[in-house]
Amino acid sequence: MPYTLPAPVHSELIIKKSRFWGCVESVPDRTAALARVAQWRAEHPSATHVCWALMAGGHSAAHDDGEPGGTAGRPMLEVLRHQDLQGVLATVVRYYGGTPLGAGGLVRAYTDSVAQALLKAEKIPVVRHQTLRCVLPYALEGWLRGELDAHGARLLEVAHGEGVSATLRVPASHAAALVQRINDAGQGKVVWLGAPEDVDG
The missing domain is CATH 3.30.70.240 (Alpha-Beta Plaits)
Incomplete structure (x- = not known):
């Protein structure tokens, strides 16, 4: 059974001086998700990357926003899929700390940002x-x-x-x-x- 979130949940990780702000929240559709990502960019104009993943049936999508391909959006999407979430947007804002994390480190950082936020989440069933x-x-x-x-x-x-x-x-x-x-x-x-x-x- 698919689930959604009644309220946004957040996380904050610091890895090798890079700061990762995560947010997972429900959205009604892709248009609303893109508007929310734009809002994150406006709130964090000096962020290095604003990566996101949307789990919404046929409208699902993921975006690495300049990180090496497959190291941010896709791993974030997999966390949402693994938790059986629908109609949910995960956004992670990264402030680069000066030390490269490597592809594996990036995958772990973005995955953990979403997973840590979801540890605090109440999940409610999506009723069709x-x-x-x-x-x-x-x-x-x-x-x-x-x-x-x-x-x-x-x-x-x-x-x-x-x-x-x-x-x-x-x-x-x-x-x-x-x-x-x-x-x-x-x-x-x-x-x-x-x-x-x-x-x-």
Whole structure:
């Protein structure tokens, strides 16, 4: 099961006079991750490197920011993958201390920066949700509103026309049971609009 973080966690390492500031935090998407990295750069204008790794499904990425290829971003990404994190950005800001660390030393430093931060992290499961849309008879609107809590669902939008058009957000693991309950109550009078859409969070 994938996890995310409810709050940012930080680390600070000093290795051969180089200072490594690490931060691991949840982000909604790649755009937000890049904006956060830009913010780190602005906060640390004299830093030698601002390396980062984003674990976000098909949008995952890693960046060495001038460090030798594969010594920073990729090892950071592997820590996130090993911890089964999703929708999470790891950033490490390095101030060079004058002593080269070598490729192995860099990999260890960036890996440890992320791992040390995560030692303090609370991890919470990522709950997959689905968006369901249906039109049901007016007589069922009150019943539906009362039924949602039992399935962990929320009514996102409702419109009144020939019937009640409802947009629901429900944990994916509860979606089939809720659809069945609505169909049973509607006795063939509920119309489903489109396929369920998966959303994170």
